Amino acid sequence: MEAFTTHTGRAVPLRRSNVDTDQIIPAHWLKKVTRDGFEDGLFEAWRKDPDFVLNQSAYKGATVLVAGPDFGTGSSREHAVWALQNYGFKAVISSRFADIFRGNSLKNGLLTVLLPQETVDALWKLTEADPTTPVTVDLVERKVVAAGIEAEFELDENARWRLLEGLDDISLTLKNEDAIVAYEASRASFKPRTQAA
Amino acid sequence: MGRTLAEKVWDDHVVRRAEGEPDLLFIDLHLLHEVTSPQAFDGLRKAGRTVRRTDLTIATEDHNTPTLDIDKPIADPVSRTQLETLRKNCADFGVRLHPLGDVEQGVVHVVGPQLGLTQPGTTVVCGDSHTSTHGAFGALAFGIGTSQVEHVLATQTLPMAPFKTMAVTVNGELPEDVTAKDLILAVIARIGTGGGQGYVIEYRGEAIEKLSMEARMTICNMSIEAGARAGMIAPDETTFAYVQGREHAPRGAEWDEAVAYWKTLRTDEDAVFDHEVVIDATELAPFVTWGTNPGQGAPLSATVPEPASFADESRRLAAEQALEYMGLRPGQPLREVGVDTVFVGSCTNGRIEDLRSAAAVLDGRTVAEGVRMLVVPGSVRVALQAVEEGLDKVFTAAGAEWRHAGCSMCLGMNPDQLSPGERAASTSNRNFEGRQGKGGRTHLVSPQVAAATAVVGRLASPADLSDVTEPAAV
Numbered sequence: 001m002e003a004f005t006t007h008t009g010r011a012v013p014l015r016r017s018n019v020d021t022d023q024i025i026p027a028h029w030l031k032k033v034t035r036d037g038f039e040d041g042l043f044e045a046w047r048k049d050p051d052f053v054l055n056q057s058a059y060k061g062a063t064v065l066v067a068g069p070d071f072g073t074g075s076s077r078e079h080a081v082w083a084l085q086n087y088g089f090k091a092v093i094s095s096r097f098a099d100i101f102r103g104n105s106l107k108n109g110l111l112t113v114l115l116p117q118e119t120v121d122a123l124w125k126l127t128e129a130d131p132t133t134p135v136t137v138d139l140v141e142r143k144v145v146a147a148g149i150e151a152e153f154e155l156d157e158n159a160r161w162r163l164l165e166g167l168d169d170i171s172l173t174l175k176n177e178d179a180i181v182a183y184e185a186s187r188a189s190f191k192p193r194t195q196a197a
Numbered sequence: 198m199g200r201t202l203a204e205k206v207w208d209d210h211v212v213r214r215a216e217g218e219p220d221l222l223f224i225d226l227h228l229l230h231e232v233t234s235p236q237a238f239d240g241l242r243k244a245g246r247t248v249r250r251t252d253l254t255i256a257t258e259d260h261n262t263p264t265l266d267i268d269k270p271i272a273d274p275v276s277r278t279q280l281e282t283l284r285k286n287c288a289d290f291g292v293r294l295h296p297l298g299d300v301e302q303g304v305v306h307v308v309g310p311q312l313g314l315t316q317p318g319t320t321v322v323c324g325d326s327h328t329s330t331h332g333a334f335g336a337l338a339f340g341i342g343t344s345q346v347e348h349v350l351a352t353q354t355l356p357m358a359p360f361k362t363m364a365v366t367v368n369g370e371l372p373e374d375v376t377a378k379d380l381i382l383a384v385i386a387r388i389g390t391g392g393g394q395g396y397v398i399e400y401r402g403e404a405i406e407k408l409s410m411e412a413r414m415t416i417c418n419m420s421i422e423a424g425a426r427a428g429m430i431a432p433d434e435t436t437f438a439y440v441q442g443r444e445h446a447p448r449g450a451e452w453d454e455a456v457a458y459w460k461t462l463r464t465d466e467d468a469v470f471d472h473e474v475v476i477d478a479t480e481l482a483p484f485v486t487w488g489t490n491p492g493q494g495a496p497l498s499a500t501v502p503e504p505a506s507f508a509d510e511s512r513r514l515a516a517e518q519a520l521e522y523m524g525l526r527p528g529q530p531l532r533e534v535g536v537d538t539v540f541v542g543s544c545t546n547g548r549i550e551d552l553r554s555a556a557a558v559l560d561g562r563t564v565a566e567g568v569r570m571l572v573v574p575g576s577v578r579v580a581l582q583a584v585e586e587g588l589d590k591v592f593t594a595a596g597a598e599w600r601h602a603g604c605s606m607c608l609g610m611n612p613d614q615l616s617p618g619e620r621a622a623s624t625s626n627r628n629f630e631g632r633q634g635k636g637g638r639t640h641l642v643s644p645q646v647a648a649a650t651a652v653v654g655r656l657a658s659p660a661d662l663s664d665v666t667e668p669a670a671v
Contacts, residue, residue, distance in 0.1 A: 016518070017511040018390055018490045022629040027608045031261065031275040033235035033282050045631050068511055070391040073424060073490070074627060075608075076326040077233065078342035096391050099426050100326060103358075104342035117511075156358065158218050169344070170244070173352045176213050176221060180354055183212040183223050190447040190455040191225055192314045195293045197252040 002109040003166030006138040007090045009063030010131060011146075012053055013124040017068035021101060024072070024080040038083035058131035065092045066123045066135075072101025072112075081108045091137040093144065095120050106159050107169060113137055113144060119151045139163060199465025201362045202431050203397040206337040206462065210320050212354050219356040225319035225336075227349050228305045229256035229292065231283040232610070233324030237347035238286040248290045250353045255314065256287050257295040259304045260610045264573050264600035267297055276611065290350075303576020303602045306330040306544035310414065311578050313443025317432035317459040322349055327544045327626065329420040333413035334440070335432035335462045337397070340421060360426050361471040363396040364464075367404035369478040374660055376554070377412035378546060378624065378643035379484040380404070380476075381419040382494045386484070388474060390492040393425030396472065399464060400430050404478035410439040411550040418545045419626050422491035431463045483658040485531055486628045486641040488519035493628075495531065497646065497658055503527040522630050523638050524618070531656050534640070538621040539570040539597075539651040540633070541644055543607040546624035547575025549582050551644040555624075556588040558648035558659050559595040565654030570597035571613060573605040597651065609634045622650040 029041035046052045053059060065084065071094040072080060081104045084092065092110065095117040105112045115123075126133055126146055136145040139160060143152045155163075162169070173180075200208070213221040227250075234256070241247070248254060261276040271277040280297065287294035295301040301308060306327055309315040317335035322328060326340035345355055365384055385392075398420050400413075408416070413430050420428025430436075437456055440446045447455040486494040487501050493516065495502065504516035504527065520527065525534065541547075541555045552574060564570045572592045574580035580602050583589055589599045606613040607625035615621055615637025624647050628639040640656060649657040 015514070017515050018492075020490065020627070020629045022608075022627065022632050026631055026635070027260075027610045030232050030610065031273075031279050033239075033279060035236050045635065070394075070424065073390050074326065074421075074629060076324060076328075076340040076342055078236075078324075078344060081342070096394060098391075098424055099394060100340055100342060100421075104344065107342065107344035159358075169356065170246070170348050170351050173221060173348065173354055173356065176354075179213045179221070180223070180352065184353075187223070188454070188458065190451040190458075191319065192316055192445045192447075193252040194226075194255040194314060194445070195252055197250070 001107065001166050001168060004109050004111050004139050004163045006136065006140055007063065008134050008136040009090065010059065010061065010133070011064035011066050011123065011127045011135040012059045012062045013127045014053060014065055014067040015124060018070045018073055019067055020074035021072055021077050021080040022074055025077065025083040030077055030079055035082050036086055038079055039086035042083040042087045061088070063088055063090045064135050064137060065089050066120060066127065067092060067094045069094060069096040069117065071097050073098040076100045078104045081105050081110050085110050093120060093123065106163060109163065109166065111137060111139060111163065113153050115144060115151050115153055119149065122149050199468035201464040201468045201470060202335060202399050202429055202462055203337060203360070203362055206318055206320070209318065219358045221354050222320060222357050224322050224349050224353055224355060225253060226309065226314055226321045227254045228309055228321065228323035228328070229254065229346070230259050230305045230325065231279045232260045233343050234286065234346055235279065235282045236343050237350055238290065240347040241290070241350055246351045248292060248350045251291045253353060254350070255293045256283060257302055257305050257308050258283060258297050260604045260608065262297045262603040263611050264603050264605050264613055267601050300577050303578065304544045304547060304604055306418065307548060307575035307579060310334070311443070311576060313440055313446040316440060317436055318462050322355065326421045327418050329425070329428045330414050330418040330544055332417040332420065332427050332429040333410060334436055335429060335459065337427055337429065339427055361396045363393065363398045363472040363474065364470040365398050365400050365474045365476065366402040367400065367476045367478050368402050369404060370407065371404050371478045371481060374483060374658060375481045376643040376645060377408055377415040379481055381416045382484040382486065382491065382641060383481055384476065385419065385423045385492050386494040388423050390422060390490050391424045393420060393423035396425050397427045397429060398423070398425045400428060405430055406433065409550060410435060411548045414548065415545055419491065422626060432459045483643065483646050485646060485656055487523065487525060487531060488516065489522055489628055489630050490515070491626065491628060491641060493519055494641070497531055497656060499531055501525045501527055501529040501531065532661070533655060535620070535655045536568060536622045536640070536650055537619045538615060539568060539647050540606040540621055540623040540625060541571070541647050542573030542575065542605055543625040544575065545626040546644050547573060547579065549579050551624065552579065552583050552588050555644040555648040556591040558645055559597065559652065560591050562595055562652045562662070564596035564651045568651055568654050570651040571600055571606060572597050573600045574602045576602050606633050608632060622647050622656060
């Protein structure tokens with residue numbers, strides 16, 4: 001996984017709540033068997049509307065998405081994270097994320113930043129007034145900084161460390177091989193098996 | 198202090214616990230399907246890793262599979278490639294697979310329980326958010342992403358952040374015409390699509406205890422639509438009776454040992470939930486959605502809400518956007534909303550009891566002119582059972598289409614899709630924009646409401662059928 005320390009870029013205000021993962025990447029894109037090439041599917045239905053915020057030239061090249069509450073609800077498809085990253089987003093800011101989406105993001109190095117809705121409102125106003133204004137998402141200092149805005153955010157220390165270092169979860173877990181073996185040895189024999197080992 | 202059901206199952210699966218780190222949990226059962234697994238197997242290959250526990254892993258094909266002409270090659274080359282990729286991955290890594298055409302094929306969350314693989318007190322994961330279905334057995338069951346699928350394939354464990362506990366207590370008895378689907382839609386409307394965020398919900402109370410296993414699966418299935426990490430129901434005699442005798446259920450002395458353990462899986466009387474919601478079952482009625490998220494629902498007898506009636510600005514805006522997309526106007530009675538398509542199926546309502554209840558409503562009646570009705574059994578086993586009971590004939594006699602098992606129109610990855618502007622009453626779980634096909638409009642309903650709607654041509658419950666005298670308004 002790519003490490004995330006700090007990022008500064010322009011931001012896109014997405015004034016919508018309940019942006020489900022079917023909106024982020026529709027199901028017909030899920031037939032692909034790779035992790036790349038999803039950028040054209042990102043918000044596919046909404047992008048057919050010329051007025052949609054991502055179609056406005058002022059927001060071309062933006063790398064931070066500022067969305068309404070309950071972002072990433074619904075399907076567990078990690079393709080939603082890949083689509084956001086393939087398009088160029090490095091961070092998403094919202095006042096509430098769906099759990100599975102958030103977990104998927106952190107495993108891919110897409111930073112999900114949880115901020116109070118008032119701060120999201122302020123970022124919306126700011127980036128609507130001036131699409132070129134830079135927004136910094138700093139994981140080292142755990143804060144978001146933009147013109148007239150400085151907001152600290154929470155992220156559990158373990159998740160932050162893994163992001164800052166760009167660590168691979170599987171390698172970390174496999175360091176506990178002895179504990180896994182010990183657990184397996186103690187499992188009840190009545191537990192189901194799908195086939196002989 | 199006592200522990201909740203969820204905490205007990207969690208504690209029994211901790212492989213490693215360390216200060217400041219997520220618990221490492223052992224996974225008892227890993228379910229795979231074609232959509233969220235290819236990149237995970239690719240990752241294993243690149244790292245030179247194997248599947249650690251092929252004996253705790255099982256795969257089936259469901260999302261992409263056609264429901265017609267299944268003996269012919271799949272027309273969509275991309276869908277075909279994805280299914281072929283799963284077959285190759287399962288063969289290469291030694292994973293048991295039930296492909297299209299196999300008698301055990303079906304929607305992954307229907308297949309696990311019917312094989313007896315889903316058992317109380319287990320941890321179940323799948324790269325699919327509706328894995329919460331399996332919580333109906335008192336299992337701790339989570340939907341996961343593809344990175345986590347790879348993690349479980351490689352290690353049979355998952356590092357999991359701690360959760361909060363919520364009790365949803367449903368007191369009293371459900372009225373006769375109210376189903377598990379109506380109940381869970383009402384719960385989601387009450388707590389919202391983010392209300393369960395960070396929580397494992399335990400459903401309890403008299404109304405829950407009286408539900409069949411299949412109805413309990415419908416409830417737990419939609420926990421994710423309230424944003425919950427998982428949904429659970431304490432195992433009881435209903436659970437044990439359902440599991441006993443199934444292919445992978447414990448037998449003999451192991452059965453007794455298992456049941457003795459399963460009986461300990463109840464929330465202690467002195468346990469404290471982080472949040473509690475109490476619902477009076479007797480006040481519930483058939484429930485349908487009017488919007489574009491599963492929390493935007495109302496009793497069938499209600500009218501489409503006025504967005505201005507929502508105090509919260511983001512909910513008001515969401516309602517405005519939803520009504521525009523859905524082509525509905527505030528104040529319109531929901532019973533006057535005409536539909537083009539009715540879909541009965543999915544991991545929410547594609548089991549035999551669902552088909553029986555839809556068939557009971559349709560028996561001797563006909564699907565309204567201009568309405569197409571698709572009945573898609575959740576698995577081949579469900580289909581075979583339905584045929585044995587003659588339900589397929591009831592559906593086809595009424596003018597419905599009887600299809601092959603799969604996810605089908607729940608998400609329209611296969612050819613079963615809505616056209617732009619087409620309106621459906623669907624027993625599935627998501628009414629998101631475009632979920633069932635680009636521009637399609639979805640009303641989530643129970644199987645009974647679906648069947649009655651098919652007859653009337655407008656959103657309706659079986660109680661409305663006695664006085665069907667005029668053709669449906671278009």
